[in-house]
Amino acid sequence: MLFIGDDWAEDHHDIAIIDEAGRLLARRRLDEGVVGIEKLHGLVADHLPEDGEPADVRVGIETDRGPWVQALLAAGYVVYAINPMQAARYRERHGTSGAKSDKGDALVLAEIIRTDAAHHRPITGDSEIAEQVKVLARSHQSLIWARQRQVNVLRSNLREFYPAALGAFGTDLADRDALAVLAAAPGPDAGARLTAARVQTLLRKAGRKRYLTKRAEEIITALRGEQLRARAGIEAAYTATTKALVAVIAELNAQIDALQGQVEACFGQHPDAEIYLSQPGLGHVLGARVLAEFGDDPDRYADARARKNYSGMSPITRASGKKKVVLARFARNRHLGDALYLQAFSALSVSPGARAYYDERKARGATHNQALRAVANRLVGILHGCLRNHALYDEHTAWHTHNANVELHAA
Structure with missing residues (x-):
């Protein structure tokens, strides 16, 4: 060799x-x-x-x-x-x-x-369609992360010279309403000159169809409120920067939407797509991300434990002498970990079993993140079983063993 x-x-x-x-x-x-x-x-x-x-x-x-x-x-x-x-x-x-x-x-x-x-x-060799999903899903997720970085910069800028805008839109600066108004009024002077009719027109063009008058009045009230002002030259510089950031975020929104359509279309062609979509908390985008990061080679994971360990959701134990500590895995696939966290959070509202499992962990003293990781870890094991048996998710089958153990412990 x-x-x-x-x-x-x-x-x-x-x-x-x-x-x-x-x-x-x-x-x-x-x-x-x-x-x-x-x-x-x-x-x-x-x-x-x-x-x-x-x-x-x-x-x-x-x-x-x-x-x-x-x-x-x-x-x-x-x-x-x-x-x-x-x-x-x-x-x-x-x-x-x-x-x-x-x-x-x-x-x-x-x-x-x-x-x-x-x-x-x-x-191991994933199928060609799985590789395509991986490229598209990772690119889509990377664009979302890039947008968030730009939003953070924009928020920091507004805090320095235009706090009234933060009062009007909060932290959701990638929203269509915020981008439409900030593109037209990237600075305090332009914001103070906006009229309710102008704001309604901007919101309508951005796609808002309901509560136009109410939302426009809220924005006008916030933008015309008293605020500390920066020096004229500094304010002009920040205004130009804000205008550029708004344009960048708007373009990122457009490209994210376009790429999302390709992600969904490609994911829908995969033979396991129906199994992924049957899992609680997984839609076309999150399902595509999970498939992309796990791959579809049937021999890659020897058992559910191997898949859980790769996911980064299973804990690690550090034991030395009389000391024993259970910790989260911080060295993991970030793309996969992000998708599984979102799945677990979404599953709490659609899966009674996941909600009960989360509540039980919280009752035992776990923090929100710890309980959410436990739910995600359990969902990875359920997904492994569904893929191995080519079966769709079933709420009773997925959680009956855990529920039986809980009832036995209570008895």
């Missing part, structure tokens, strides 16, 4: 190839792209025995996506995505000087796969 460590960068890869005894066979720096991958295949052909198979080549690399990784998988190699934190800790096993180099990191990755492959999960 051959073991390859691949320390990747944006435009090149440092490669180290070792054999089963740990002997270094080759070291190269290869360019990213077709030429580089062809040279890597040539190195493999030079050192792999004549009766060797592509599956005899094990590759360790600190990423699980990208054209280079796809090319490695297409060649039939077994590829392991190594967490950079794990690689750093392994490097410390062999030296405490703190020395580091790309060549050395490539060798470390090769050694990890040679000695500890059993403790790492190889990259």
